[in-house]
Amino acid sequence: MSTYSAESIKVLKGLEGVRKRPAMYVQGGTGIDGYHQLLTEIIDNAIDEALAGYADEVWVTLNADGSATVRDNGRGIPVEVMKKEGRPAIEVIFTELHAGGKFDNSSYKVSGGLHGVGSSVVNALSTFLVAEVAVDGKLHRIRFDRGEVTEAVHVVGSTPKSVHGSTVTFQPDPTVFKEVESFDYQRIKRRLRELAFLTGGVKITLVDERGDEQRHEVFMERGGLGAFAAYLAKDNKLLYDKPVFIHATTSVETEGVSHDIEVEVGLIHTTGYGQNVLTYANMITNRDGGTQLTGFKTAYTRVLNNYAKAKNLLKKGDPAPTGDDFLEGISCVVSVKLPDPQFESQAKVKLLNPEAQTAVQSVVYEKFAEVLEENPRVGKAIIEKAANAARAREAARKARDLVRRANPLENDDLPGKLADCQSQDPSVSEIYIVEGDSAGGSAKQGRERRFQAILPLRGKILNVEKANIGRILKNAEIRAMIAAIGAGIEGTGDDAHFNIEDVRYHRIIIMTDADVDGSHIRTLLLTFFYRYMRPLIDAGYLYIAQPPLFGVRFGRSRELQYVFDEGDLQRLLKANASRKPEIQRFKGLGEMNPEQLWETTMNPETRVLRRVTIEDVLEASETFEMLMGTEVPPRREFIEDNAHRAQLDL
Numbered sequence: 139m140s141t142y143s144a145e146s147i148k149v150l151k152g153l154e155g156v157r158k159r160p161a162m163y164v165q166g167g168t169g170i171d172g173y174h175q176l177l178t179e180i181i182d183n184a185i186d187e188a189l190a191g192y193a194d195e196v197w198v199t200l201n202a203d204g205s206a207t208v209r210d211n212g213r214g215i216p217v218e219v220m221k222k223e224g225r226p227a228i229e230v231i232f233t234e235l236h237a238g239g240k241f242d243n244s245s246y247k248v249s250g251g252l253h254g255v256g257s258s259v260v261n262a263l264s265t266f267l268v269a270e271v272a273v274d275g276k277l278h279r280i281r282f283d284r285g286e287v288t289e290a291v292h293v294v295g296s297t298p299k300s301v302h303g304s305t306v307t308f309q310p311d312p313t314v315f316k317e318v319e320s321f322d323y324q325r326i327k328r329r330l331r332e333l334a335f336l337t338g339g340v341k342i343t344l345v346d347e348r349g350d351e352q353r354h355e356v357f358m359e360r361g362g363l364g365a366f367a368a369y370l371a372k373d374n375k376l377l378y379d380k381p382v383f384i385h386a387t388t389s390v391e392t393e394g395v396s397h398d399i400e401v402e403v404g405l406i407h408t409t410g411y412g413q414n415v416l417t418y419a420n421m422i423t424n425r426d427g428g429t430q431l432t433g434f435k436t437a438y439t440r441v442l443n444n445y446a447k448a449k450n451l452l453k454k455g456d457p458a459p460t461g462d463d464f465l466e467g468i469s470c471v472v473s474v475k476l477p478d479p480q481f482e483s484q485a486k487v488k489l490l491n492p493e494a495q496t497a498v499q500s501v502v503y504e505k506f507a508e509v510l511e512e513n514p515r516v517g518k519a520i521i522e523k524a525a526n527a528a529r530a531r532e533a534a535r536k537a538r539d540l541v542r543r544a545n546p547l548e549n550d551d552l553p554g555k556l557a558d559c560q561s562q563d564p565s566v567s568e569i570y571i572v573e574g575d576s577a578g579g580s581a582k583q584g585r586e587r588r589f590q591a592i593l594p595l596r597g598k599i600l601n602v603e604k605a606n607i608g609r610i611l612k613n614a615e616i617r618a619m620i621a622a623i624g625a626g627i628e629g630t631g632d633d634a635h636f637n638i639e640d641v642r643y644h645r646i647i648i649m650t651d652a653d654v655d656g657s658h659i660r661t662l663l664l665t666f667f668y669r670y671m672r673p674l675i676d677a678g679y680l681y682i683a684q685p686p687l688f689g690v691r692f693g694r695s696r697e698l699q700y701v702f703d704e705g706d707l708q709r710l711l712k713a714n715a716s717r718k719p720e721i722q723r724f725k726g727l728g729e730m731n732p733e734q735l736w737e738t739t740m741n742p743e744t745r746v747l748r749r750v751t752i753e754d755v756l757e758a759s760e761t762f763e764m765l766m767g768t769e770v771p772p773r774r775e776f777i778e779d780n781a782h783r784a785q786l787d788l
């Protein structure tokens with residue numbers, strides 16, 4: 139008798155402590171998280187019984203009165219009187235703070251709840267808790283109110299012998315969880331679905347009795363974590379159809395003790411770019427991963443690198459994929475079950491056990507390599523995707539560098555060839571992109587430097603239609619244009635942007651020679667602007683300068699008239715057939731002196747600018763395709779049609 143009362147005083151003190159400082163015992167405190175944690179603890183006990191192989195069904199009911207009921211078809215919580223305690227085990231389990239270990243005869247429990255400890259904390263923080271145990275044809279019942287036994291365990295009825303299991307009903311105490319009204323169906327549903335995937339084969343039923351209409355859902359997954367990964371990827375296009383599933387138990391020795399660690403990994407790749415990786419230790423979500431994740435990533439990356447090399451799947455000259463490149467588009471679940479899990483914090487966001495890393499690494503290293511050998515199409519698809527990711531990453535990095543470099547405040551970074559204007563006001567500033575150094579020289583001398591900038595380009599610029607982004611961004615002429623314009627580029631995939639607000643000139647004027655080469659360069663430039671700075675065109679900032687083809691002087695008049703095309707020249711000559719013309723043909727911009735260039739092409743009062751529209755660009759790029767493409771007949775036709783012009787250029 140004396141042992142019994144001494145025990146009960148200790149117990150009451152223990153549960154009082156829990157009621158006084160609930161946040162110390164409940165992960166998630168007295169808010170909505172803590173409230174749900176109570177239910178999680180009870181569910182975990184039922185799940186543990188299933189994982190131990192004694193139960194295959196778990197029911198969770200959210201009752202109309204706000205309480206919750208969890209039931210399993212396991213062995214039943216032990217009800218017999220414990221010799222040492224002199225009290226029934228079930229009573230001890232729900233009232234003693236550290237009862238867990240005493241009963242714990244299996245080597246480890248896998249569920250998140252610490253067996254026994256969780257039960258008494260739930261009891262302490264509930265207005266009432268009723269546990270019913272069906273075992274050996276009898277139904278036992280015990281009731282607690284605010285943690286204290288109010289109905290000692292007793293038999294309330296009989297059941298068929300085949301019926302066995304535990305049922306726990308409890309109501310979180312509203313004086314503890316002051317701000318929480320009720321259980322969140324969606325949240326519980328998510329956790330139960332997760333548990334169904336993680337336990338594989340356990341049937342979990344969720345019932346909501348609270349509303350006008352009963353809700354009812356059953357979760358049962360046999361596909362293991364492969365099915366979980368596929369579920370995570372369900373809204374995306376898949377890179378291959380069947381998820382990869384790895385499952386093995388391995389023995390790891392640490393400090394002379396060997397542990398059995400169960401490793402399970404499911405993964406599948408989508409064609410998307412994100413990563414969705416979930417990690418668990420003993421079915422607890424580890425939001426920040428930890429040792430099991432490190433083990434996975436190490437082995438996964440190594441297997442894929444080896445595979446790519448062995449099968450010769452990477453192209454020469456391509457950047458080597460990193461671990462992150464291999465993870466692009468992945469949906470993946472990594473789960474370990476191990477004795478004595480250690481976490482970084484109460485919140486269990488990160489697993490610390492080094493043996494988990496060893497176990498996952500060795501299992502994934504061996505099994506994933508096998509999977510790839512058996513499914514070469516999966517291997518090839520993953521490697522190809524990673525290679526693309528690596529290329530995009532490299533290109534994005536370069537684009538970012540350029541965007542950074544193009545910051546207009548950092549004038550140092552403006553290209554050396556740029557003769558910038560004095561004005562800092564984009565709305566009045568102009569930039570001439572000029573073909574060739576000599577024309578560039580004349581333009582620099584002839585310009586109005588207050589608002590006109592000159593950027594000479596040397597030779598033909600790169601054909602952006604035929605080069606990958608990495609090469610495009612290496613091209614010095616292109617880099618100079620991006621830096622001078624100062625607004626970055628778009629269309630590189632990654633997070634590089636073209637920002638129209640940062641454009642440093644509201645007139646960007648392409649000035650090329652009036653010949654075939656000039657039109658070719660103009661086409662290349664238009665293609666570039668169209669692909670990488672399209673908003674410039676949409677905003678109407680892009681122009682083409684119209685330099686004259688001829689200069690004509692009549693007789694004694696020394697006045698030079700400028701003519702922009704062949705037709706105009708003929709008309710002019712006809713209108714003056716009586717006077718002797720002196721015709722000067724400008725073969726290139728470089729042939730004009732700075733004054734002539736100013737007067738004909740750059741002086742806002744007299745020049746002719748053509749604003750570039752999307753139609754111009756499309757036409758240009760069609761012409762371009764035709765000239766550079768593989769189809770011969772259209773090219774021949776074009777050359778024949780334009781032969782007379784070509785003659786003029788000679």
Ligand code: 1YM
Pocket residue numbers: 180181183184187208209210212213214215216227231237238241242243244253254304305306
């Ligand atoms: C609705 C919640 O708690 N089921 C449950 C709990 C236990 C057992 C079976 C059980 C376990 C063991 C032996 C064992 C618990 N046992 C303990 C303790 N469902 C629910 N089902 N016999 C029965 O682990 O050896 C605490 S709970 F402490 F006895 F191990």
